[in-house]
Amino acid sequence: MIEVYLYGKFRAKVPGSAVDGECKLTLPVSPGDTIMTVMEKLEITPEDVAHIFLNHQYSTPTRKIRSGDRLAVFPIEMSVLYRQYFVRHED
Amino acid sequence: MGKFILRVNMSDLSIKQEEVSGKYRVLGGRALTSTIISDEVNPTCHPLGPNNKLVFAPGIVTGTTAPSSGRLSVGGKSPLTGTIKEANAGGIPAQKIARLGIHAIIVEGQPQEKGKFYVLKLAQDTAALEDAGELADKGMYETNDLIWKKYGEGVGIIGIGPAGEMLMVNAGISCNDPENGPGRYAGRGGLGAVMGSKGLKAIVVEQKGLGDIPLANPELFKQGQKKLAEGLLSHGVTGQALPTYGTAVLVNILNEAGGLPTRNFSSGKFEGAGKIGGEVINEWSKTRGGKVGHACHPGCVIKCSNVVNNPDGSYHVSPVEYETTWAFGANCGIDSLDDIAELNRICNDVGLDTIEAGCTIAVAMEGGVIPFGDGKKAIDLLNEVGKKSALGRIIGNGTDFMAKAFGVTRVPTVKGQAMPAYEPRAVKGIGVTYATSTMGADHTAGYTIATEILSVGGKADPLAAAEKGALAKSFQTATIFIDTTGYCLFIAFAILDLPEAFQGMLDTLNGALGTNWTGDDFGRLGAEWLTLERKFNEAAGFTKQDDRLPEFMYYEKLPPHNNVYDVPDELLDSVHNG
Numbered sequence: 297m298i299e300v301y302l303y304g305k306f307r308a309k310v311p312g313s314a315v316d317g318e319c320k321l322t323l324p325v326s327p328g329d330t331i332m333t334v335m336e337k338l339e340i341t342p343e344d345v346a347h348i349f350l351n352h353q354y355s356t357p358t359r360k361i362r363s364g365d366r367l368a369v370f371p372i373e374m375s376v377l378y379r380q381y382f383v384r385h386e387d
Numbered sequence: 388m389g390k391f392i393l394r395v396n397m398s399d400l401s402i403k404q405e406e407v408s409g410k411y412r413v414l415g416g417r418a419l420t421s422t423i424i425s426d427e428v429n430p431t432c433h434p435l436g437p438n439n440k441l442v443f444a445p446g447i448v449t450g451t452t453a454p455s456s457g458r459l460s461v462g463g464k465s466p467l468t469g470t471i472k473e474a475n476a477g478g479i480p481a482q483k484i485a486r487l488g489i490h491a492i493i494v495e496g497q498p499q500e501k502g503k504f505y506v507l508k509l510a511q512d513t514a515a516l517e518d519a520g521e522l523a524d525k526g527m528y529e530t531n532d533l534i535w536k537k538y539g540e541g542v543g544i545i546g547i548g549p550a551g552e553m554l555m556v557n558a559g560i561s562c563n564d565p566e567n568g569p570g571r572y573a574g575r576g577g578l579g580a581v582m583g584s585k586g587l588k589a590i591v592v593e594q595k596g597l598g599d600i601p602l603a604n605p606e607l608f609k610q611g612q613k614k615l616a617e618g619l620l621s622h623g624v625t626g627q628a629l630p631t632y633g634t635a636v637l638v639n640i641l642n643e644a645g646g647l648p649t650r651n652f653s654s655g656k657f658e659g660a661g662k663i664g665g666e667v668i669n670e671w672s673k674t675r676g677g678k679v680g681h682a683c684h685p686g687c688v689i690k691c692s693n694v695v696n697n698p699d700g701s702y703h704v705s706p707v708e709y710e711t712t713w714a715f716g717a718n719c720g721i722d723s724l725d726d727i728a729e730l731n732r733i734c735n736d737v738g739l740d741t742i743e744a745g746c747t748i749a750v751a752m753e754g755g756v757i758p759f760g761d762g763k764k765a766i767d768l769l770n771e772v773g774k775k776s777a778l779g780r781i782i783g784n785g786t787d788f789m790a791k792a793f794g795v796t797r798v799p800t801v802k803g804q805a806m807p808a809y810e811p812r813a814v815k816g817i818g819v820t821y822a823t824s825t826m827g828a829d830h831t832a833g834y835t836i837a838t839e840i841l842s843v844g845g846k847a848d849p850l851a852a853a854e855k856g857a858l859a860k861s862f863q864t865a866t867i868f869i870d871t872t873g874y875c876l877f878i879a880f881a882i883l884d885l886p887e888a889f890q891g892m893l894d895t896l897n898g899a900l901g902t903n904w905t906g907d908d909f910g911r912l913g914a915e916w917l918t919l920e921r922k923f924n925e926a927a928g929f930t931k932q933d934d935r936l937p938e939f940m941y942y943e944k945l946p947p948h949n950n951v952y953d954v955p956d957e958l959l960d961s962v963h964n965g
Contacts, residue, residue, distance in 0.1 A: 301643070316661055373628055373632075374632060374636050376628040
């Protein structure tokens with residue numbers, strides 16, 4: 297299983313989630329799954345995403361995920377960050 | 388460009404108009420304040436003594452119709468850091484000062500009578516010093532109310548609260564916003580104490596309309612203004628994210644990155660982050676009233692400011708920025724946005740910089756004065772400043788002072804100034820800026836060098852240390868250039884991404900000044916001005932050994948990444964000497 301934390305307008309994908317609380321989904325993971333696989337399940341396109349963090353690492357959607365991972369996804373409306381701040385991790 | 392410089396001597400209470408000399412003509416904002424300070428102030432002087440000076444300067448295009456250009460620079464020798472200091476703020480006074488034709492205001496000397504305060508009143512063709520009378524010892528909310536009642540609604544106000552009057556080295560300088568709130572602060576470095584040492588409680592600026600600011604090439608200016616405005620409105624950050632969520636949107640982002648300093652820089656992750664960020668402020672603007680997309684001055688198209696209301700819908704404070712909600716929130720372990728808003732309001736009223744105050748309270752918590760996470764006790768503690776108690780004086784003198792008073796060794800400062808809300812052990816590039824800035828730890832001193840380029844932690848090394856240092860310096864030179872123009876630093880998002888917006892910015896400057904500055908001059912002039920500041924600091928006694936992060940960051944691992952700061956000293960040294 298993987299924990300997915302959603303922010304901004306993506307919170308609407310979890311009915312009843314409060315804006316001041318954690319908006320968390322727990323999803324099953326299959327071998328070979330990537331962040332993109334999770335985004336597709338949630339109907340989130342890369343163009344609509346500002347920042348992705350996998351286990352607190354700034355990440356590309358192509359990274360592979362494993363059971364026990366923590367994934368956080370921020371929508372494009374929340375792109376307030378100088379791009380250089382973090383190493384972008386890729387597989 | 389302003390028509391004259393106003394020299395205000397607080398020793399004999401004289402005011403003189405001076406011509407704008409050759410080298411000052413094309414300068415504004417930070418380049419102008421730092422050049423005047425370098426020319427006129429002995430770097431070894433006591434910052435609160437008679438030989439320091441305080442300079443106010445609107446930016447090059449401040450007062451014109453250029454978008455988001457209403458910044459006021461304030462410069463002097465800092466009593467907090469001992470370095471040269473420039474702090475800038477939005478609000479309404481800068482545009483009015485520029486429209487009166489004032490290029491800069493130099494405040495010098497000290498009143499003969501200790502504890503005596505004055506108001507400098509500026510209007511078209513007049514400038515006068517008046518007894519501050521009932522304003523002395525008043526908080527900034529009451530000060531602003533009294534000034535609007537006396538001098539008329541809409542006047543610009545630059546002022547200090549009781550912290551500045553008491554010469555506390557974390558005192559900031561307030562500029563009023565369009566609704567007369569005091570929350571736009573030139574906050575960092577204790578320049579409010581310098582203003583207090585001059586016996587100046589406030590500057591009142593009476594001016595209406597767009598004024599008459601001469602433009603060397605109005606057509607070029609107009610073209611540039613259009614290009615830049617289009618760039619700011621079309622860019623995702625300046626056109627969408629900042630007006631929707633404000634800077635506090637960064638709380639959740641930095642928390643997910645493991646770079647949100649928590650409980651006095653002992654962790655990079657705060658479990659209560661979700662309760663104190665921009666999403667909640669946005670939500671409250673719908674449920675409690677208040678506002679997001681608030682402009683701190685007329686003509687701002689970014690509108691990152693906000694108004695945060697109480698639970699009953701009444702006005703509480705404006706603005707709650709990322710740095711403030713972090714400083715009193717995550718860094719103090721407090722997850723109540725209402726308590727954070729109150730701590731913010733107290734700072735605005737008594738006249739303190741919120742970053743320094745938040746770090747000071749966090750160090751007090753670590754020193755056992757009050758527990759981490761107790762918002763109500765933090766409010767009581769911060770209120771000590773206005774009460775003039777001994778503990779209040781320790782708080783008002785900043786993070787280093789508090790750490791010494793209570794024996795705390797985890798002290799997140801560089802050159803005596805507290806770090807902002809980006810943990811250097813998680814965002815290593817910002818650590819280079821904190822360490823090597825001419826201002827002490829300052830997140831606005833330079834766009835951060837990418838961690839990939841720093842290549843610390845045993846990775847491949849694509850650039851030599853000298854090249855990395857040069858790159859880091861280039862971000863600081865870009866920043867000093869923007870701080871000179873009068874534009875808000877947030878235009879950097881658009882001008883560094885969109886060539887048309889960058890050209891638009893240059894066109895407005897060339898249109899205003901009659902210069903032919905190019906992209907190369909952007910770097911060249913910035914480097915010259917930065918060198919000037921650096922030389923002041925060297926003459927004040929600073930060496931490369933001062934360009935370091937606090938020791939604990941080199942040996943304490945920061946969760947969740949469990950990194951120490953490992954950027955080598957050689958790289959830090961190469962920033963200014965590569």
